[in-house]
Amino acid sequence: MLNTQKLSSGVRSGNIRSLAKAITLIESRNPDHAKEATDLLDDLLPDSGNSIRIGISGVPGVGKSTFIEALGMNLIQAGHKIAILAVDPSSQLTGGSILGDKTRMEELAREHNAFIRPSPSSDTLGGVARKTRETMLLCEAAGYDIIIVETVGVGQSEIAVASMVDFFLLLQLANAGDELQGIKKGVMEIADAILINKAEGENRPRAELARQQYDNALHLLKPKSNNWQVPALLCSALHNQGVDAVWQTVLDFMTTMKQTDEFDEKRRLQATDWMWTLVMDNLKDLFLQDKNVASLIDQVQTGVNSGTTTPSAAARRLLGAFRRH
Numbered sequence: 001m002l003n004t005q006k007l008s009s010g011v012r013s014g015n016i017r018s019l020a021k022a023i024t025l026i027e028s029r030n031p032d033h034a035k036e037a038t039d040l041l042d043d044l045l046p047d048s049g050n051s052i053r054i055g056i057s058g059v060p061g062v063g064k065s066t067f068i069e070a071l072g073m074n075l076i077q078a079g080h081k082i083a084i085l086a087v088d089p090s091s092q093l094t095g096g097s098i099l100g101d102k103t104r105m106e107e108l109a110r111e112h113n114a115f116i117r118p119s120p121s122s123d124t125l126g127g128v129a130r131k132t133r134e135t136m137l138l139c140e141a142a143g144y145d146i147i148i149v150e151t152v153g154v155g156q157s158e159i160a161v162a163s164m165v166d167f168f169l170l171l172q173l174a175n176a177g178d179e180l181q182g183i184k185k186g187v188m189e190i191a192d193a194i195l196i197n198k199a200e201g202e203n204r205p206r207a208e209l210a211r212q213q214y215d216n217a218l219h220l221l222k223p224k225s226n227n228w229q230v231p232a233l234l235c236s237a238l239h240n241q242g243v244d245a246v247w248q249t250v251l252d253f254m255t256t257m258k259q260t261d262e263f264d265e266k267r268r269l270q271a272t273d274w275m276w277t278l279v280m281d282n283l284k285d286l287f288l289q290d291k292n293v294a295s296l297i298d299q300v301q302t303g304v305n306s307g308t309t310t311p312s313a314a315a316r317r318l319l320g321a322f323r324r325h
Contacts, residue, residue, distance in 0.1 A: 132161075136164065
């Protein structure tokens with residue numbers, strides 16, 4: 001039996017081994033660990049919530065790792081403790097990108113006040129997001145005051161990350177005249193700032209043009225908040241130019257949100273969303289583990305695949321089996 005009180009004390013003291021052990025516990029799929037994980041989270045909840053939570057997404061090759069390392073090193077030098085978490089729903093297929101990120105963020109990975117953690121593999125994006133939220137809570141209890149949640153940028157993961165952070169930053173490149181047509185409008189609508197990276201050397205004029213185009217497009221979109229106009233920014237993460245301005249934008253955003261009470265309201269909505277995510281995930285587990293349902297799944301799935309049964313009829317049959325208790 002795990003001593004959760006001792007483990008939570010270790011997390012509170014900032015002990016890395018205790019934090020890693022706590023994260024392993026909440027990621028465990030062993031049903032016997034569920035109660036211990038819940039007890040641990042309940043115990044640490046009062047010590048959480050004191051960080052700035054930042055979501056970062058961007059197309060492949062945009063320089064996310066370089067930017068996160070530059071931002072992270074600047075923040076550590078300013079006295080912050082930073083945790084970097086990854087939401088990667090493609091990890092089961094690709095092996096994930098965070099291990100590559102750790103090798104690319106070599107300088108940051110060596111820092112005592114930086115903690116880099118991949119998302120657990122999971123059957124669903126919701127499962128990944130749930131564990132990331134709980135990991136975030138543990139990191140906050142361990143004294144990390146800035147949490148960066150990175151997503152690989154595949155649509156659904158961006159929405160999931162936006163629902164768990166205070167500030168969502170979208171990184172873009174300026175390497176084509178039609179970049180505005182290629183960007184997903186839904187992602188633009190959840191961003192709190194757009195950042196054009198690699199604005200250096202010969203690419204600088206193109207980056208300036210792209211920034212202006214994004215700025216114009218952002219003024220046409222309905223803002224998420226009446227108190228915040230989403231900015232389009234430039235930076236060269238490679239040369240650490242414009243990175244401090246991005247951080248200042250985050251601070252300005254946080255000040256504005258707290259002055260208008262939007263910050264507290266957003267955190268309340270996130271907590272409610274988290275609760276319902278847990279309810280739906282647990283209901284799905286109960287459903288799939290039910291012996292009546294489990295005995296029918298292969299049969300109805302074969303019928304749907306062969307076209308002899310409609311998906312709606314198959315769903316009704318499975319739900320009917322679940323209700324027979």
